Amino acid sequence: MTHPRGFPETEYSERLTNIQSRMAEHDLSALLLTTEPEVRYLTGFLTRFWESPTRPWFLVVPASGKPIAVIPEIGAHLMRQTWIDDIRTWVSPDYTDDGVSLLADTLAEVAPERGKIGVPSGPESHLRMPLQDWTTLRDRLPDRVFGDDAAILRSARMVKTKAEIAKIRWTCGIAEAAFARVNDIAGAGIPLSTVFRSFQSLLLDEGADWVPYLAGAAAPGGYGDVISPATNAPLEEGCVLMLDTGAVWDGYFCDFDRNFSIAAPSDDVQSAHARLIDATHAGFEAARPGATPAEVYAAMNLILTGGDTAVKGRLGHGLGMQLTEPPSLIPADHTPLVPGMVLTLEPVVETQTGIMVHEENIVVTEDGADWLTMPVGHAIPQVDP
Amino acid sequence: MTHPRGFPETEYSERLTNIQSRMAEHDLSALLLTTEPEVRYLTGFLTRFWESPTRPWFLVVPASGKPIAVIPEIGAHLMRQTWIDDIRTWVSPDYTDDGVSLLADTLAEVAPERGKIGVPSGPESHLRMPLQDWTTLRDRLPDRVFGDDAAILRSARMVKTKAEIAKIRWTCGIAEAAFARVNDIAGAGIPLSTVFRSFQSLLLDEGADWVPYLAGAAAPGGYGDVISPATNAPLEEGCVLMLDTGAVWDGYFCDFDRNFSIAAPSDDVQSAHARLIDATHAGFEAARPGATPAEVYAAMNLILTGGDTAVKGRLGHGLGMQLTEPPSLIPADHTPLVPGMVLTLEPVVETQTGIMVHEENIVVTEDGADWLTMPVGHAIPQVDP
Numbered sequence: 097m098t099h100p101r102g103f104p105e106t107e108y109s110e111r112l113t114n115i116q117s118r119m120a121e122h123d124l125s126a127l128l129l130t131t132e133p134e135v136r137y138l139t140g141f142l143t144r145f146w147e148s149p150t151r152p153w154f155l156v157v158p159a160s161g162k163p164i165a166v167i168p169e170i171g172a173h174l175m176r177q178t179w180i181d182d183i184r185t186w187v188s189p190d191y192t193d194d195g196v197s198l199l200a201d202t203l204a205e206v207a208p209e210r211g212k213i214g215v216p217s218g219p220e221s222h223l224r225m226p227l228q229d230w231t232t233l234r235d236r237l238p239d240r241v242f243g244d245d246a247a248i249l250r251s252a253r254m255v256k257t258k259a260e261i262a263k264i265r266w267t268c269g270i271a272e273a274a275f276a277r278v279n280d281i282a283g284a285g286i287p288l289s290t291v292f293r294s295f296q297s298l299l300l301d302e303g304a305d306w307v308p309y310l311a312g313a314a315a316p317g318g319y320g321d322v323i324s325p326a327t328n329a330p331l332e333e334g335c336v337l338m339l340d341t342g343a344v345w346d347g348y349f350c351d352f353d354r355n356f357s358i359a360a361p362s363d364d365v366q367s368a369h370a371r372l373i374d375a376t377h378a379g380f381e382a383a384r385p386g387a388t389p390a391e392v393y394a395a396m397n398l399i400l401t402g403g404d405t406a407v408k409g410r411l412g413h414g415l416g417m418q419l420t421e422p423p424s425l426i427p428a429d430h431t432p433l434v435p436g437m438v439l440t441l442e443p444v445v446e447t448q449t450g451i452m453v454h455e456e457n458i459v460v461t462e463d464g465a466d467w468l469t470m471p472v473g474h475a476i477p478q479v480d481p
Numbered sequence: 482m483t484h485p486r487g488f489p490e491t492e493y494s495e496r497l498t499n500i501q502s503r504m505a506e507h508d509l510s511a512l513l514l515t516t517e518p519e520v521r522y523l524t525g526f527l528t529r530f531w532e533s534p535t536r537p538w539f540l541v542v543p544a545s546g547k548p549i550a551v552i553p554e555i556g557a558h559l560m561r562q563t564w565i566d567d568i569r570t571w572v573s574p575d576y577t578d579d580g581v582s583l584l585a586d587t588l589a590e591v592a593p594e595r596g597k598i599g600v601p602s603g604p605e606s607h608l609r610m611p612l613q614d615w616t617t618l619r620d621r622l623p624d625r626v627f628g629d630d631a632a633i634l635r636s637a638r639m640v641k642t643k644a645e646i647a648k649i650r651w652t653c654g655i656a657e658a659a660f661a662r663v664n665d666i667a668g669a670g671i672p673l674s675t676v677f678r679s680f681q682s683l684l685l686d687e688g689a690d691w692v693p694y695l696a697g698a699a700a701p702g703g704y705g706d707v708i709s710p711a712t713n714a715p716l717e718e719g720c721v722l723m724l725d726t727g728a729v730w731d732g733y734f735c736d737f738d739r740n741f742s743i744a745a746p747s748d749d750v751q752s753a754h755a756r757l758i759d760a761t762h763a764g765f766e767a768a769r770p771g772a773t774p775a776e777v778y779a780a781m782n783l784i785l786t787g788g789d790t791a792v793k794g795r796l797g798h799g800l801g802m803q804l805t806e807p808p809s810l811i812p813a814d815h816t817p818l819v820p821g822m823v824l825t826l827e828p829v830v831e832t833q834t835g836i837m838v839h840e841e842n843i844v845v846t847e848d849g850a851d852w853l854t855m856p857v858g859h860a861i862p863q864v865d866p
Contacts, residue, residue: 101713145708147694147727148805150605150798170794173706187793189604191813217612219574220535227602228629244613289690296691297682305674305710306681306692309532321558323530325690328486342532408572409555413535420533428576 099266101346103140103259105179112138112163114252119159122246125211126203127157130224133417134216134249138163140178142347144306145171151188152225154199158206166199196229200236207240214245220422221250254414254422255436261459261468263348264416264438267304268457268468271343271350274298282337284358284481285330288314291337292326299343309342309351309419314358317365318450322353333359333481336452342419351415351440352455352469359481368447369476372454375399375443376471379412379425380458383439383465389429396425396443412442415457433460438468484651486731488525488644490564497523497547499637504544507631510596511588512542515609518802519601519634523548525563527732529691530556536573537610539584543591551584581614585621592625599630605807606635639799639807640821646844646853648733649801649823652689653842653853656728656735659683667722669743669866670715673699676722677711684728694727694736694804699743702750703835707738718744718866721837727804736800736825737840737854744866753832754861757839760784760828761856764797764810765843768824768850774814781810781828797827800842818845823853 115138119127129135132146135155146153154166165171165180168188175183184202186195207213215223223230234242256264274295281294291314296307312326313319314337322340331337340353355369375396382395389412396411397403406427414421415438423431425439442455457468500523504512514520517531520540531538539551550565553573560568569587571580592598600608608615619627641649659680666679676699681692697711698704699722707725716722725738740754760781767780774797781796782788791812799806800823808816810824827840842853 098713142710143708144694144696144710149607149803150805150809170706170708174709189795189809189811191604191811194604215612219576219579219611221611222534222607222609223612224607226604226606227600227608292690293685293688297685300678300682300685303678305677306695308693309529310691311529321555323528323555324559325527325529328483410574418534420535424535424574426574426576 099262107257107259108138108140108179111252112157115157115248116160118246118248118252119157119214122214122248123212124214124245125159125207126213127245127248128203128213128215129155129157129249131222133253136347136417137249137253139165139175139180141171141175143171143174152195152229154195156199156202156206164202164206166195166202168195194229196232196236200233203237203240209239210241212241212243214243214248216249217244218247218250250422253416254431255434256416256438256459257436260348260416261436261438263346264350264457265468267343267345267348267350268352270303270345271299271341271352272470273302275339275354278339278354278356279479282331282356282358282479284333287328287330288312289326289328291331291339295339295341299341303345304343305345307341307343310339312337312339314338315450317362318368318447318452320450322453331358334362336365337479338453340453340455347417349415349417349419350457350469351419352457353453354472355452355454355476356479357476358479360478361476364448365452366476368445368452369454370474371399371445372443372452373472373474376441376454376456379441379443380465380467383433383458383460385434385460385462387433389423389425389431389433390427393425393427396441400443400445407444410442411444412440414438415440435460435462484647492642492644493523493525493564496637497542500542500633501545503631503633503637504542504599507599507633508597509599509630510544510592512599512630512633513588514540514542514601514634516607518638521732521802522634522638524550524560524565526556526560528556528559537580537614539580541584541587541591549587549591551580551587553580579614581617581621585618588622588625594624595626597626597628599628599633601634602629603632603635635807638801639816640819641801641823641844642821645733645801646821646823648731649735649842650853652728652730652733653735653737655688655730656684656726656737657855658687660724660739663724663739663741664864667716667741667743667864669718672713672715673697674711674713676716676724680724680726684726688730689728690730692726692728695724697722697724699723700835702747703753703832703837705835707838716743719747721746721750722864723838725838725840732802734800734802734804735842735854736804737842738838739857740837740839740861741864742861743864745863746861749833750837751861753830753837754839755859756784756830757828757837758857758859761826761839761841764826764828765850765852768818768843768845770819770845770847772818774808774810774816774818775812778810778812781826785828785830792829795827796829797825799823800825820845820847
C-alpha cells in the first residue's frame with residue numbers, strides 16, 4: 097500500500113494566492129520567511145538538512161508572483177525540483193556576508209520605498225538567522241518598514257487542505273500499525289531505552305520516513321513527565337508504559353500516544369485511563385466549526401477535574417508540518433474552529449503516584465470532527481509481562 | 482557493550498567556570514541562552530521535546546553562581562534532575578506573557594543597571610523566541626545593555642572535553658556498525674526510500690538513541706546533491722549509493738557518510754572515490770594544533786582540484802551536540818586548531834555525471850589528530866547486485 101508523495105503545483109499556487117490576498121489586506125509588500133515549515137509551505141522544499149544550524153535560508157514572498165528563494169548554493173539542486181523559478185544563491189558559510197546582501201537586494205527589488213516587509217514575529221515563531229545579520233539587513237534597507245506578518249503564516253497554515261489532511265491521516269496510520277505491535281517489543285525486564293529503539297524501528301518498518309520525536313515513560317502507577325528521554329531501567333509488572341510519537345511521512349507529522357499496563361493494571365490506573373478516554377471523547381464532541389479551542393478545553397477539563405479546577409497547561413494543539421502547531425487547547429484561545437483544522441486531544445490526569453496522558457488526532461469537518469487516529473477504548477491495553 | 486550516560490557534575494561546573502571567566506573578560510553581567518544546545522551545554526537538560534516550536538525556554542547565566550532556568554512548567558520535572566537549583570517556571574503557552582516577565586525579572590536580578598547582557602548573535606546562532614517577545618523584553622529592561630555574547634558560547638563549545646569526545650566516538654562506532662551491514666539492506670531493485678528506512682533501523686539496532694539526520698542519494702556514476710530526501714526509485718547496477726548520517730547517542734552526533742557501488746564501479750567512480758580518500762588523508766595530516774581550518778581546506782583542495790581552482794563551499798566542519806558546528810573548513814576560517822576540536826573531513830569531487838562526497842570524523846590531539854571513524858580505503862565498497 098502506498099500513498100502519493102508531494103503535491104500538485106496547484107496546492108502551492110492556491111496557498112500563495114491565499115497568503116497574497118492576506119498580504120494585500122495588511123498592505124504588506126513582501127514577507128520574509130526563514131524557518132523550515134514556512135519555506136516548505138510555499139515551495140515544497142523538503143530536506144532534513146535543516147538539522148544543520150550553519151546556514152540561513154530565506155524565502156521572499158512578493159505581493160504578486162511566485163516566491164523567490166534566496167538560499168545557500170548547496171540547496172539549489174533540490175530547490176530547482178520545486179515549482180520555484182527564481183532561485184538566488186550564494187556560497188555559504190560566508191563569514192563576511194552570509195546571504196545578507198543578496199537578501200537585501202531581493203527585498204529592495206520586491207518592496208518599494210516605505211513598503212512594509214512582514215516577518216513572522218508572534219507566538220510559536222522565531223527568526224532563523226543570526227541576530228547580527230538581522231540588524232545588518234534592516235540597516236541596509238532603512239527605507240523599508242520591517243514589522244510582523246500580521247500572523248498571516250500562522251492563520252493560513254492552521255487550516256489544512258484535503259491533500260495535507262490525507263498525508264497526516266496516512267502518517268497516523270503508520271503509527272497505529274506500530275502501536276499495534278508494542279506487545280512484540282515491550283515486557284517486564286526490558287529496558288525502556290530498548291523499547292524506545294525498537295518502537296522507532298517499528299515505525300520505520302510500518303512506513304515512516306523518519307521519527308523526529310519519541311518521548312515516553314514507564315513507572316509504577318503513572319509517570320513523572322511526558323518529555324523525558326528513555327532510561328535504561330527495565331520495565332516492571334505494574335508499570336504504566338507510555339509512548340508518544342511524532343513520526344513523519346512526506347513531511348507531515350502524527351502526534352499521539354498510547355498507554356500500556358505491564359501485566360494487569362491497578363484499579364487506579366484503569367480508572368485514570370477510562371477518564372482520559374472520556375475526556376478525549378468530550379473534546380471530540382466539542383470540536384466543531386464555530387467552537388473555540390477554549391470550549392474544547394472546557395469540555396475536556398470538566399471530565400478531568402469535575403470542573404472545579406482547571407488543568408494547568410494545554411489539553412491539545414494543532415498538528416501538521418510540525419509536531420505542534422497552533423491553536424492551543426487552553427482557556428485563552430478563542431480562535432474559531434473551521435473545517436480543515438487538525439488537532440490533537442491530549443488530556444492529562446493525576447494518578448496516586450504520578451500522571452497519565454492520552455492523545456488522539458482529529459480533524460474538524462463541516463459538521464463536527466473526524467478521527468485521524470483509531471480512538472482507544474476505556475480499558476488500558478495490557479502488555480504480557 | 483554499553484557506555485555511561487550523562488556527565489559528572491564537574492563537567493558542568495568546569496564548563497561554567499570557563500564561560501564565566503570569558504564573561505568577565507568581556508564585562509558581561511549575564512548571558513541569555515535560548516536554543517537546545519546552548520541550554521543543554523550548561524545544564525545537561527536532554528529532551529527531544531524541543532521538536533515542538535511552541536514554547537520558549539531560557540537559561541540565564543550570571544557572572545557567578547549556577548545558571549538559572551526560566552522554563553515552561555512542563556519541563557520542571559526533568560530540569561530538576563539536572564545540577565540546576567534555581568528553576569523558575571510559568572505555564573506555557575501563555576498568550577499574554579509567555580515567560581517574558583519572569584525572564585525580565587530574572588535578568589534584572591542578575592544584571593545591575595547598565596549591566597551588559599550577552600546573547601549569541603553571530604554565525605550559526607539564532608534567537609529561539611518570538612521577535613515580538615524579544616522587543617518586549619528589551620523594552621522592559623531599558624537600563625540594561627543587550628548585545629552579543631562575544632562568541633563565548635561558540636568558542637567554548639568548539640573545544641570538546643574528554644568525556645564529550647568519548648561520547649562522539651561511541652556514536653561514530655554505532656554508525657560504523659550500521660554501515661558494515663549495508664550489504665544486507667541495499668541492492669539492485671530496492672527503492673532508495675526502503676534503504677533509508679532500513680538503514681535508520683540498523684542504526685537503532687546498533688544502539689543509536691535516535692536518527693535526527695539521514696541524507697543520501699543513488700544515481701549512476703555520481704549524484705546530484707547530498708541533502709535530498711529519498712525517492713522511491715529502485716537502485717540499479719552502476720549506481721553510486723551514498724548514505725550520510727547524523728545519528729545521536731546520549732545527545733552527541735556522529736556525521737559521516739559512506740559510498741557504495743551497486744555491482745562493479747566504473748573507472749570514473751573508482752578513481753573519484755580514491756581521490757576522495759586521498760583528500761581525506763591530506764586533511765587528516767594537516768589537522769594539528771596551530772593549523773587553521775583554512776590550511777586543512779587547502780590541503781584537501783590541492784588533492785581535489787590540483788590547486789588551480791578552489792572547491793566552492795566547505796570541506797568539513799565541527800561536530801558535537803549538533804550535526805554541524807564551527808569551525809568551517811573554508812579559506813576564510815583562521816581559527817587556530819587546538820586539541821579537543823572535533824571535525825568532519827568532507828571532500829567533494831565531480832564525476833562525469835554528478836558529484837561524490839566522502840566524510841570522516843576526527844579529533845585534534847596534542848600532536849596531530851585521531852580518527853573517530855574507521856577511515857575507508859581507496860576501493861569503493863561494492864554492494865552485491
